[in-house]
Amino acid sequence: MTILSCIYKIKQSSSSFTATEKRIAEYILNNREQALEFTAQKLAEETDTSAAALIRFAQKLGYMGITAMKLDLAKDEDESDELFNVLIEENDSIELMVKKVQKISERNIQQTYKLLNITNLNNAIDKVKQAKNIYLIGIGGSGIVCMDFMQKLTRINRNVIYHEDFDVLLARLAHIDKEDILIAISYSGETQMVNLAVDYAKEKYVSVIAITQYNVKSTLSKNADIKLYTPIEEKELRLGAISSRNSALVLTDLIYYGIAKENFNETKSDLTKTRSLIHKLKKN
Secondary structure, eight states: OBOOOHHHHHHHHGGGOOHHHHHHHHHHHHOHHHHHHSOHHHHHHHHTSOHHHHHHHHHHTTOSSHHHHHHHHHHOOOOOSGGGGOOOOTTOOHHHHHHHHHHHHHHHHHHHHHTOBHHHHHHHHHHHHHOSSEEEEOOTHHHHHHHHHHHHHHHTTOOEEOOSSHHHHHHHHTTOOTTSEEEEEOSSSOOHHHHHHHHHHHHTTOEEEEEEESOTTSHHHHHOSEEEEEOOOOSSOOGGGHHHHHHHHHHHHHHHHHHHTTTHHHHHHHHHHHHHHHHHHHHO
16 A cells, blocks of 8 residues: 555656556646547557556556556546745745745655555564564764664663764674664665665565655665655756655654554553653752
């Protein structure tokens, strides 16, 4: 099950389309009603492609075929690009800046949920629950997400391995085995050190969960066993990776909640123990 906007997914996949697929995508985005009404043969004629090409296009988006894609397209709201064009500018007042950042943040979270594949999320939760050790790897803004996730999982008595010093993390990673799990976080999916760690984990038959931008052709996306996607940020100004970090935090929080709810009384007990110890140490 996928919570997904067909139009949004077409937009997000555009960088990986072939020339033929780009013609189909452009036609659907610009002629939504006609695309819904036309037969496969007529749509193929209008896009100068073939029925087979349309089927491959639909399957690339995750649908069984053209009919399934059209069903989602019919339910889709034609999203305005207005919020994609919101940028922070030097002459903005503080009030305007706040409104722009609010819109960017709200849109980013909405897009994250639209890209969410529930089956993949369930599989990720199950893998993390069953793992002996949970290894996290991420650099820069992704490292902040790792730190937050480690703190949450540690409080419910999960064995998490992460270190900001990459050399120290690699020393720990050397002991990873097939009973463990590696969660790799990289917006681009091309962070060299992250992908090297993933390659090593795969050599040890370790399952890998990737949190990365929606790009099926990225190195991380291709090598991971389970993919959880964040939206692609199209603008040159990425606001210091704030949007991608927030998306990744949403996904790690969902994994955390999925684990925590399985044995709620035990989770509550673990959190109480952690809180009590922290209060006790602070008083001293």
